[in-house]
Amino acid sequence: MVASSDHEDHLKRDRATRNFVTAEDVARLAGVSRSAVSRTFTPGASVSADVRHRVQEAAKTLGYRVNRLARSLISDQSNLVGVVGANLSLPFMARQLDELSLALLNRGMQCLLLNAAEAEQGITPLIELILEFRVRAIVVMSGSPPSAIIDECVANSVRVILVNRQADDAEADTIISDDLGGARVAAERLLRAGCRRIGVVGSGARTPTQVRRRLAFVEHIEEAGIKSAVWASGETTYETGIEAAKGLLTSHELDGVFCVTDLLALGFLDGAREMGRRVPEDLSVIGFDDIPQSAWASYRLTTVRQSMSDLTGSVLAAIEREMHGKETKLVHEVLPVELVERATVRPMS
Amino acid sequence: MVASSDHEDHLKRDRATRNFVTAEDVARLAGVSRSAVSRTFTPGASVSADVRHRVQEAAKTLGYRVNRLARSLISDQSNLVGVVGANLSLPFMARQLDELSLALLNRGMQCLLLNAAEAEQGITPLIELILEFRVRAIVVMSGSPPSAIIDECVANSVRVILVNRQADDAEADTIISDDLGGARVAAERLLRAGCRRIGVVGSGARTPTQVRRRLAFVEHIEEAGIKSAVWASGETTYETGIEAAKGLLTSHELDGVFCVTDLLALGFLDGAREMGRRVPEDLSVIGFDDIPQSAWASYRLTTVRQSMSDLTGSVLAAIEREMHGKETKLVHEVLPVELVERATVRPMS
DNA sequence: GGAAGCTTTGCACACGTGTGCAAAGCTTGC
DNA sequence: GCAAGCTTTGCACACGTGTGCAAAGCTTCC
CATH class of the missing domain: 3.40.50.2300 (Response regulator)
Structure with a gap:
C-alpha cells in the first residue's frame, strides 16, 4: 500500500511537467520496459499476450496516445497531406474539399488545410510551410506554384498534385477536367x-x-x-x-x-x-x-x-502511386465532362 | 577540387537515404556545427552575422526546411489545431471552415481537418486520432463528443471548443449563437x-x-x-x-x-x-x-x-486564452443574432 | 597588454518514439 | 533432463531538432 502510494505520486509529478502521457509512463505503471510499450502499439511487433494486456490496461488508465510526431521523425514522413485552396465557401470548392478530406481520412491520411485566400504573393510560402510538416503529398486546388517550389517538393520526394491547373513543365501531377x-x-x-x-x-x-x-x-x-x-x-x-x-x-x-x-x-x-x-x-x-x-x-x-468523385479518385490514385527512386511517373489526367440538361436551354431546333 | 568533389558525393549519399535535407547536411556544407544551424533558424538565438549568412546560403542551396515535427517533439505540442466537421459542402459549414482556416493561418496555426461525415460511432475516434498529433486545440463544428474524451483532452492540456453545441458538464468551451x-x-x-x-x-x-x-x-x-x-x-x-x-x-x-x-x-x-x-x-x-x-x-x-466573423473571432479567442495550470477558465459565449429583412415575409400588419 | 564584460560556439543532453540485435526465456521433441 | 529452435525482451542507438552551459572568442576600457 505504501509502495503503491509512492508510485502514484511519482506518476503525478511526471505528468505535471509534460502535457501528454508518454510510453515511459505506461511502462512504469505496467511494470515492463518502454520498448514493450512501443511493441504493443506497433502492428506486427512481437509481444506476449500477458505483457500486451498489462500495457493496454495501463495505457487506458493513463489515457496514453502514441505521439505521431515522434513516430514521423523516425520514418521522415507523416501521413499528412497538404491541401491548398482558396474561396472555400464557393459551392464547387466546398464540395471538392468535402469529398477530398473524407477520402483522405478513409485512406489513413490526414488533411492539413492551408487557406490561400490571402496568398497575394502566390502560394510558394504556403507550400514551404507545408514542407516543414514533412507531408506525403500536396494537393493544390487554388493557385499556381512556380516550378522552383515544385522541384523542391519532388527533390524531397513529396508529390505535388495540381487540380484543374497545368504544370508548366514542372514535375507535378495534374488532374484536369476536360x-x-x-x-x-x-x-x-x-x-x-x-x-x-x-x-x-x-x-x-x-x-x-x-x-x-x-x-x-x-x-x-x-x-x-x-x-x-x-x-x-x-x-x-x-x-x-x-x-x-x-x-x-x-x-x-x-x-x-x-x-x-x-x-x-x-x-x-x-x-x-x-x-x-x-x-x-x-x-x-x-x-x-x-x-x-x-x-x-x-x-x-x-x-x-x-464529376467530383472522378476528381477525388484521381487525386488519391496520384498520391498513392509509388515513386521509383528519382524517376517519377507523372500523372496527367483529363477527366471527361458531360452535359446535364435541365431547363435553361431551348430544345433542339 | 578533389576535396570538393568528395564533399559533394558525401552529400548525395546522405540525401539518398533520407528524403529531406537535415540541419546536419547544412552544417557540413556551411562548415559550422549543427547547433549553429539550429540557432540560425531559431528567432532570438545568438549567432554571428557571418555564420548566419553561410548557413542561410547553404540552406538555400540544399533546399533545407526545418522539421516541424522534430521541433514539436521538444515543445510537446505542435501548432496544429484539429477541426472536426461534417457536411462541409453545406453553405453554412463551408463558410465557417473557410473563415476559420484562414484566421488560424493568420495566427500562425495550422488546420488539421477531420471530416466527420462517416463518423457513425460518434467523433470520439477522430478526437483520439487528433490527440496523437499533439494538437493545441480541437474545434468541433459537427458531432457531440462525450465527456470522457473531452476530459482526456483537458488532462492533456488540449482545449476543446464546441461550436453551436452544448458541453453537457464537460470542460469544453462553447460558442453558440443565440x-x-x-x-x-x-x-x-x-x-x-x-x-x-x-x-x-x-x-x-x-x-x-x-x-x-x-x-x-x-x-x-x-x-x-x-x-x-x-x-x-x-x-x-x-x-x-x-x-x-x-x-x-x-x-x-x-x-x-x-x-x-x-x-x-x-x-x-x-x-x-x-x-x-x-x-x-x-x-x-x-x-x-x-x-x-x-x-x-x-x-x-x-x-x-x-455573424460568422463573431463566431470565428470567439473561437480564436478561446484557443488563445491561457490555461492556468489545471484550473481552466472556460468560455461559454452566446453570440447575438439579428433579423435580416428581405422579401419573404409580409410587412407588419 | 591585460582585465572585465559581453557574445558566440559546440558539446551533450533532452524530447518520444521504433528497431536491430544479443541475451533471456519458453516450447517442443527425443 | 537436455538440446534445438522459436519467441520475447530490454538495451542502446537512431530519427532531427532546441537548449543549458562551459569554453572559446571578441570587444572595450584602463
Missing part, C-alpha cells in the same frame, strides 16, 4: 438550340480553367461564323453573374449565353430575369460545374458537369 | 406580419441547434395561443425543404413558416411556389443562418443572421 471538351459541348448545344447571338461570361480572374473554357468556347462559336460577346471582369461570384447580365443584355440582343462557372450562370439567370428576359424562350443559358444549387427549382440550370 | 433569441425574433416577426396559421420546419437530425430553434419557436408561438404545425424529418438539405413544403402545405393552410436553417427555407420556398403559393402574399417564410444563397434574387429570404 474544359475544352466541355466548352465545345456547350457551344454545340447552344447552336443546336438555334442560338445565333451568343455571349460568354467569365470573370476577371486569371484562373486557368476559366480562361481555357472561355477561349475554347469563343473559338468553337467562331467556327460557326459567329462572333461572341465577351464578359471577363469582376470576381468569380454570383454577383458578377448579375453584373454580366446587366452589362451584356443592355448592349446586346443575345439569345444564348455560356457562363464558365455555374455560380456566374445563376447570377446571370437572376439578372436576366430581372431585366424581363424569359429563360429559355428569349435566352438560353449554360453553366459549367454542376454545383448543387444548379439543380434547385428556381434555377434548373443546364450545365456541363465535372 | 438560437433561442433568434427563434423568438422569427416568431415575433411572423406574428407581427399577421400570420395565424404557423408552421415550423426542422429535420430528422438531432443536431442541438436545430432542435433548440424548433422547440423555442414552437414555445413562443404557443404563448400567442397558436399551435404550430411541425415538420421534423429527413436530412438537413434543400430537398427536405421541398418535401416539407409538399407535406405541410397539403395538409395545412399555413400563412407563416419558420425554417430552422436557410437551406431548408430555400427548398421550402421552391416547393411552396411549385404548389402555387405566392410568397409573401399567401405565405411568409423565415430562415436562420443567412447563407449567401439567401440573398440571391430568386429567393431574397428574410432570415435570422448569425
Whole structure:
C-alpha cells in the first residue's frame, strides 16, 4: 500500500511537467520496459499476450496516445497531406474539399488545410510551410506554384498534385477536367438550340480553367461564323453573374449565353430575369460545374458537369502511386465532362 | 577540387537515404556545427552575422526546411489545431471552415481537418486520432463528443471548443449563437406580419441547434395561443425543404413558416411556389443562418443572421486564452443574432 | 597588454518514439 | 533432463531538432 502510494505520486509529478502521457509512463505503471510499450502499439511487433494486456490496461488508465510526431521523425514522413485552396465557401470548392478530406481520412491520411485566400504573393510560402510538416503529398486546388517550389517538393520526394491547373513543365501531377471538351459541348448545344447571338461570361480572374473554357468556347462559336460577346471582369461570384447580365443584355440582343462557372450562370439567370428576359424562350443559358444549387427549382440550370468523385479518385490514385527512386511517373489526367440538361436551354431546333 | 568533389558525393549519399535535407547536411556544407544551424533558424538565438549568412546560403542551396515535427517533439505540442466537421459542402459549414482556416493561418496555426461525415460511432475516434498529433486545440463544428474524451483532452492540456453545441458538464468551451433569441425574433416577426396559421420546419437530425430553434419557436408561438404545425424529418438539405413544403402545405393552410436553417427555407420556398403559393402574399417564410444563397434574387429570404466573423473571432479567442495550470477558465459565449429583412415575409400588419 | 564584460560556439543532453540485435526465456521433441 | 529452435525482451542507438552551459572568442576600457 505504501509502495503503491509512492508510485502514484511519482506518476503525478511526471505528468505535471509534460502535457501528454508518454510510453515511459505506461511502462512504469505496467511494470515492463518502454520498448514493450512501443511493441504493443506497433502492428506486427512481437509481444506476449500477458505483457500486451498489462500495457493496454495501463495505457487506458493513463489515457496514453502514441505521439505521431515522434513516430514521423523516425520514418521522415507523416501521413499528412497538404491541401491548398482558396474561396472555400464557393459551392464547387466546398464540395471538392468535402469529398477530398473524407477520402483522405478513409485512406489513413490526414488533411492539413492551408487557406490561400490571402496568398497575394502566390502560394510558394504556403507550400514551404507545408514542407516543414514533412507531408506525403500536396494537393493544390487554388493557385499556381512556380516550378522552383515544385522541384523542391519532388527533390524531397513529396508529390505535388495540381487540380484543374497545368504544370508548366514542372514535375507535378495534374488532374484536369476536360474544359475544352466541355466548352465545345456547350457551344454545340447552344447552336443546336438555334442560338445565333451568343455571349460568354467569365470573370476577371486569371484562373486557368476559366480562361481555357472561355477561349475554347469563343473559338468553337467562331467556327460557326459567329462572333461572341465577351464578359471577363469582376470576381468569380454570383454577383458578377448579375453584373454580366446587366452589362451584356443592355448592349446586346443575345439569345444564348455560356457562363464558365455555374455560380456566374445563376447570377446571370437572376439578372436576366430581372431585366424581363424569359429563360429559355428569349435566352438560353449554360453553366459549367454542376454545383448543387444548379439543380434547385428556381434555377434548373443546364450545365456541363465535372464529376467530383472522378476528381477525388484521381487525386488519391496520384498520391498513392509509388515513386521509383528519382524517376517519377507523372500523372496527367483529363477527366471527361458531360452535359446535364435541365431547363435553361431551348430544345433542339 | 578533389576535396570538393568528395564533399559533394558525401552529400548525395546522405540525401539518398533520407528524403529531406537535415540541419546536419547544412552544417557540413556551411562548415559550422549543427547547433549553429539550429540557432540560425531559431528567432532570438545568438549567432554571428557571418555564420548566419553561410548557413542561410547553404540552406538555400540544399533546399533545407526545418522539421516541424522534430521541433514539436521538444515543445510537446505542435501548432496544429484539429477541426472536426461534417457536411462541409453545406453553405453554412463551408463558410465557417473557410473563415476559420484562414484566421488560424493568420495566427500562425495550422488546420488539421477531420471530416466527420462517416463518423457513425460518434467523433470520439477522430478526437483520439487528433490527440496523437499533439494538437493545441480541437474545434468541433459537427458531432457531440462525450465527456470522457473531452476530459482526456483537458488532462492533456488540449482545449476543446464546441461550436453551436452544448458541453453537457464537460470542460469544453462553447460558442453558440443565440438560437433561442433568434427563434423568438422569427416568431415575433411572423406574428407581427399577421400570420395565424404557423408552421415550423426542422429535420430528422438531432443536431442541438436545430432542435433548440424548433422547440423555442414552437414555445413562443404557443404563448400567442397558436399551435404550430411541425415538420421534423429527413436530412438537413434543400430537398427536405421541398418535401416539407409538399407535406405541410397539403395538409395545412399555413400563412407563416419558420425554417430552422436557410437551406431548408430555400427548398421550402421552391416547393411552396411549385404548389402555387405566392410568397409573401399567401405565405411568409423565415430562415436562420443567412447563407449567401439567401440573398440571391430568386429567393431574397428574410432570415435570422448569425455573424460568422463573431463566431470565428470567439473561437480564436478561446484557443488563445491561457490555461492556468489545471484550473481552466472556460468560455461559454452566446453570440447575438439579428433579423435580416428581405422579401419573404409580409410587412407588419 | 591585460582585465572585465559581453557574445558566440559546440558539446551533450533532452524530447518520444521504433528497431536491430544479443541475451533471456519458453516450447517442443527425443 | 537436455538440446534445438522459436519467441520475447530490454538495451542502446537512431530519427532531427532546441537548449543549458562551459569554453572559446571578441570587444572595450584602463
